[in-house]
Amino acid sequence: MKTIKVMTVFGTRPEAIKMAPLALELARRPEFEAVCCVTAQHREMLDSVLNIFSLKPDYDLNIMEPRQTLSTITAKCLNGMDRVLEEARPDLVLVHGDTSTTFAGALAAFYHQIPVGHVEAGLRTYDKWSPFPEEVNRKLVGSIADLHFCPTPANRDNLARENIVKGVFLTGNTVIDALQTTVVEDFTFGSEILNRLDYGNRKVILVTCHRRENYGQPMTNIMTALRRLADAFPEAELVYPVHLSPVVQEAAHKYLDNHPRIHLIAPLDVREMHNLMARCHLVMTDSGGLQEEAPALGKPVLVLRKETERPEAVEAGTVRLAGVEEEAIFQMAVQLLSDRNEYEKMAHAANPYGDGRACRRIADAVAWHFGLRDTPPEAFGG
Ligand code: UD1
Ligand code: UDP
Numbered sequence: 001m002k003t004i005k006v007m008t009v010f011g012t013r014p015e016a017i018k019m020a021p022l023a024l025e026l027a028r029r030p031e032f033e034a035v036c037c038v039t040a041q042h043r044e045m046l047d048s049v050l051n052i053f054s055l056k057p058d059y060d061l062n063i064m065e066p067r068q069t070l071s072t073i074t075a076k077c078l079n080g081m082d083r084v085l086e087e088a089r090p091d092l093v094l095v096h097g098d099t100s101t102t103f104a105g106a107l108a109a110f111y112h113q114i115p116v117g118h119v120e121a122g123l124r125t126y127d128k129w130s131p132f133p134e135e136v137n138r139k140l141v142g143s144i145a146d147l148h149f150c151p152t153p154a155n156r157d158n159l160a161r162e163n164i165v166k167g168v169f170l171t172g173n174t175v176i177d178a179l180q181t182t183v184v185e186d187f188t189f190g191s192e193i194l195n196r197l198d199y200g201n202r203k204v205i206l207v208t209c210h211r212r213e214n215y216g217q218p219m220t221n222i223m224t225a226l227r228r229l230a231d232a233f234p235e236a237e238l239v240y241p242v243h244l245s246p247v248v249q250e251a252a253h254k255y256l257d258n259h260p261r262i263h264l265i266a267p268l269d270v271r272e273m274h275n276l277m278a279r280c281h282l283v284m285t286d287s288g289g290l291q292e293e294a295p296a297l298g299k300p301v302l303v304l305r306k307e308t309e310r311p312e313a314v315e316a317g318t319v320r321l322a323g324v325e326e327e328a329i330f331q332m333a334v335q336l337l338s339d340r341n342e343y344e345k346m347a348h349a350a351n352p353y354g355d356g357r358a359c360r361r362i363a364d365a366v367a368w369h370f371g372l373r374d375t376p377p378e379a380f381g382g
Pocket of ligand 1: 045067099
């Protein structure tokens with residue numbers, strides 16, 4: 001039987017969470033030879049995901065350095081990928097999302113004239129500075145890719161507006177596939193503080209914040225609003241697993257240290273994160289992935305950004321855009337913490353991003369593209 005060699009390439013925590021289930025799905029199927037290359041743009045945060053999914057990469061570029069710049073990440077990925085692609089010679093390279101690894105991975109494959117599949121394709125804000133540099137990364141990958149796996153109909157429509165209509169598949173987001181394997185009822189956390197929190201009677205607010213466009217004043221505004229919130233609501237407990245970026249670490253500790261109800265903790269592994277999300281009261285975040293996961297778990301989200309490329313959950317009513325101004329963030333959170341009706345309006349499960357079968361659809365689409373299947377997969381929601 002003819003087999004197709006498919007290489008997954010990823011490097012950061014969110015790419016790993018969203019690509020691991022796909023890498024495993026490809027490895028399970030006899031029609032594929034699955035190869036996995038990590039750039040390790042993130043080191044500890046990547047390894048944590050690889051551990052949880054028991055995924056062993058075939059290639060590891062190990063590029064991360066402290067306070068790395070966009071140029072060094074891109075250059076090191078490109079150089080590293082040269083050798084890997086020459087040696088492995090895959091039939092298809094799959095990249096995910098919009099990071100520097102994504103862009104460099106796609107560009108390297110293009111230089112080697114290897115077809116590229118883009119997982120999580122078609123997300124757009126149409127503002128090249130927000131998110132920065134992700135909006136431009138994903139557009140560039142969109143013009144390189146041969147196959148485009150769109151999570152939602154809106155993503156597919158965005159590509160159609162750019163005249164990208166060939167090789168487009170509506171699959172749902174693989175993050176929902178991942179989420180379905182991680183959340184359990186009787187979860188025990190690795191840290192004492194998370195086991196001790198009274199999720200029934202306290203208002204546990206899960207916070208994350210790391211985006212480059214929020215560095216500086218926006219991050220100061222966000223942190224100040226969070227501290228005011230903790231002061232104003234004695235029943236609130238803020239849990240903030242702080243991203244390992246030194247810029248983020250400095251900001252978080254500068255504004256949020258030494259408060260009895262603000263818990264700055266180390267990044268959580270993905271199972272802990274999902275189970276904490278499933279138990280919390282409210283999520284405040286600038287993360288892309290959390291905007292997709294929290295709605296599926298019925299948790300309201302305030303997005304700490306000026307805009308979002310994920311409007312589906314805003315439309316479903318479970319996510320609100322809070323912006324990056326201190327007063328606006330504070331007031332929106334106050335409303336949710338003090339007005340039961342407002343809270344209930346947002347606290348319902350919505351699954352606009354997937355049904356847990358995205359990886360299967362992507363693998364089927366790849367098989368169909370290479371003539372190993374007679375029919376394309378049924379579209380998500382179709
Ligand atoms: C990257 C992505 C962003 C994604 C985010 C997910 C780019 C340009 N940005 O941003 O799209 O939302 O990952 O988290 O690709 N660090 C460690 N250990 C780790 C991870 C990071 O020490 O495991 C530190 C290093 O000092 C590193 C810094 O964090 O230099 C920043 O990492 P980097 O990947 O450049 O940027 P992120 O903000 O993580
Ligand atoms: N996440 C995690 N541990 C943490 C924080 C986040 O496992 O301490 C997970 C989260 O559940 C989501 C993904 O990491 O699946 C999001 O990553 P991040 O916010 O770093 O990046 P983004 O999604 O914004 O690109």
